[in-house]
Amino acid sequence: MKKWFKKNKWTVIVSVFVLAMLAFSFWYGGSAPGARGWSVMPRNTTTTETEAVGEPHSSKTPQAQTSAEDEVPETAKDAYLTDPTPAGKPAPVEPQNGGETGAEAANPTASAETGLTCTISISCKTILDNMSLCDPAKAKIVPEDGWILNSTAVPFTEGESVFDILQRVCQQKGIQMESKWVPIYNSAYIEGIDNLYDFDVGENSGWMYKVNGWFPNYGCSRYCVKSGNTIDFVYTCDQGNDVGGGSAVR
């Protein structure tokens, strides 16, 4: 036994060291019980989720299936890994087709005469409840009331997507916004708005969007805006459960 230990001393020491390093990084990364993980329970916000805001989506009725003019079978995902949209909700419009008209009339002054307007707001209220998880460097730049952009009416042109509108509004208002094109979802991914990035407030945090109170299950470049729509970008600290969009994130 003693001889064995003498022979394999360094093997033992190195393996113990490696294990200690792994355990430390596991704990430091926030995956340890108590910090965040292992107690993942759907909060009761899921019940008050989208029903409170508008049309109740009793989704899978056959009558609703015919109204959605998509011919994809109900259970199948489309080419960009998106589940079928619930009944009564707009199906995704690929930016390559829908964006054509928007691209040619990109200047918002021309769109003023079309009379199409929508409302957009950007909020990070959930961070205020999760300040302990917030990256200390970012804690000072969180707005005190949680509003990065109050509800604002913006003119737009036919065929513009939610992403186009967000990008234009942010550029006009001087709000920092970083996005990344993700080909497999055929959409832009909003990494950060106003320097608040995904994963800045715990590992379940990031930006989500809802239109008329519904969190679409596809990217914001594929949502074709209609006049009168209300777009809300919200920051979630808990996979969407704290803003009522947990069902859109799976």
Next chain:
Amino acid sequence: MKNTVSRQDTFAGCHPLVNFLFFALVIMFSMCLMHPVCLLISLCSAAVYAAKQKKSLRFLLPLMTLTAVLNPLLTHAGMTILTYLPSGNPLTLESIWYGLAAAAMLSAVVLWFSCYNGVMTSDKFVFLFGRVIPSLSLVLSMSLRFVPRFQAQMRVVREAQRAVGRETTGRSIGALAKNGIKIFSIMITWSLENAIETADSMRSRGYGLPGRTAFSIYHFDRRDKLALCCLGFCSTYLFAGWAAGGAYFQYYPYVDYGRFTPFSASFFAVYLLLCLMPVLMDGAAQRSWKVTQAGGQSNA
């Protein structure tokens, strides 16, 4: 002035432990302390020491430019928006500052590593770690020696090929490629065979066996003790000062830094002392050498 022409580096003559510890500390601090003053200290000291070792500094400029230009193109965080890139993402002032800092950090670390290669020869490395991690230290020293040896052997093989009439220049591309592949194949065979031979040779000498002793010419003398104390003091002070926020500097989302206090000044002074240690030791040795020379001449 004959004595100043080609003289051994004083720091390189120290005990391997001092050398290794110095480079480990300096490279770690260079990577971790992103305060512009710290970066400047590290970069300048590394450049001075590398210049003393007659290392080329020219390759650093494209490296630094590339890093400084790429960062603002890839990172868009920051509160100060200067303009918008064609991708629709903002170009921010903070990302430019961070790009410059990263360029300085990267080139400082590269310079320190090139100095390390000049000072920590493979025998020093094996002396330090041959007992603790025999196989790994042998593999490391072999792989560190591999590139220069490969180049030297390649030159030999090319000359031999030319001598037997296989010119490497002034022929058609097909013939050149064929010849190049032949040389490459020779080199691969040679390096594999060489590695096995080295391993066999070391095994036959009982390398890594318990109770094996090794000859070494390294003595831990008073000067090394002094240098080790200096290293210990500097690293303790820097670690403590770092923990106390002496080198606090934030790039994103906005540039923020601690006030310039006597404490932070002392932090930078100690960091400068640590980084300039080899140069200072060299200067001191050179001066004492000159003093003895002058004394000897006056006596004679």
